[in-house]
Amino acid sequence: MPDPDLVLATKIATVHQRLGDVYGIRAWHKQAEPIDELVATILSQNTSDVNTHRSFQALKQAYPDWAQAMKAPQHELIEVIRSGGLANQKGPRIQNTLLQIYAEQGDFDLNWLEDVPVNEARAWLTQFKGVGNKTASILLLFCFNRPAFAVDTHVQRVSRRLGLAPANASADTVMHVLEDYAAPAWYYPLHINFIRHGRALCKARKPQCESCTLGDICDWYQENSRPVDQ
């Protein structure tokens, strides 16, 4: 009887290698200050990358420093981010997050998160309303390359179809599986490649399995490509 832990670890290694062959292994580099990433990920909830970028740029243009955004009249800030969608929900969340951070530490510098254990950093970040494990992991992974696996809808869907996690697994369950069985050095490129694969082939409605490099190890494909019994 093969060791199930070893089987899963080997499968994830194969997924990482094959997706890397197709899409490349993207090297990590710091893209943003953590406070910017935190605000941007709150803005990104339930909207496209284009809308997120547009509303984030509008916010930075209206309030060049975060203290200004924190003190701005709420209705004004909501109008500034209107193009990002769900502005009535996101505006107060952003201001409350900024207020809490400023009240706690007197500035908005979150670079200290680089030096505390991931679980502590995640617990601190998820205390803010609207900040879940996905947002926390994005910040920790993208800003510091900390070993926190960010699971968005693409990562969740592709992982479940492959059988890395149960077919109905929550995003948090998928996160724990990937953190337990993937090497930390793979977290960033594998996160990027799950998203690329989810957009290119493993689409929500019609996955293009015939063109996929993972068909032979994909539970969903193996199940759905079987000939119908006569």
Ligand code: SF4
């Ligand atoms: S074989 Fe199909 S379902 Fe499986 S990962 Fe590839 S595209 Fe997705």
